Amino acid sequence: MAPSFNFDSREMAKVHWSSRGSCGNPGCKDKECGCALCGLPIGIPEDDPRLEDHPEYCTDCDLCRDQVPIQLFRGEGKAVEQAQFHTKCFEKLMVKAGRA
Numbered sequence: 001m002a003p004s005f006n007f008d009s010r011e012m013a014k015v016h017w018s019s020r021g022s023c024g025n026p027g028c029k030d031k032e033c034g035c036a037l038c039g040l041p042i043g044i045p046e047d048d049p050r051l052e053d054h055p056e057y058c059t060d061c062d063l064c065r066d067q068v069p070i071q072l073f074r075g076e077g078k079a080v081e082q083a084q085f086h087t088k089c090f091e092k093l094m095v096k097a098g099r100a
Contacts, residue, residue, distance in 0.1 A: 006095040011037070015093070017074065017081040026067065035069070036083035037092065042069045 015036045022033040026043030034041050043066065044050065050063060058064050069084035085093070 005093075007093050008095050011093045015072075015083050017083050019079075019081050021082045022069070022084055035086050035089050036072075037085055037089040040086070042084060042086060043067045 016031070016039070017036065018032045020032050022028070022042075023030065025033070025045075027041045027045040027048070028034070029041050031039065044063070054063065066086045066088075070087060070090040071082060071084045073080055073082050075081050
């Protein structure tokens with residue numbers, strides 16, 4: 001069973017939905033490939049110098065956390081649209097306790 005989320009409708013109105021989807025290349029600067037909320041690229045290219053001294057099995061730093069996007073889909077069949085997000089951007093979409 002898929003998890004259930006409550007989204008902030010004001011933040012969801014800012015989301016850029018893509019009918020094409022991402023090319024899958026880390027760090028791609030195409031608008032369709034970036035974060036659907038902030039518009040910045042998701043992931044970093046393999047030749048990025050920040051990875052030279054980075055621990056191979058790290059998974060919980062800002063650099064690693066945003067290597068894999070969180071994805072949402074809406075619609076059906078050929079009308080399906082996709083939105084992908086950095087972890088921190090996705091958290092902005094969630095309804096905060098005490099706020100509707």
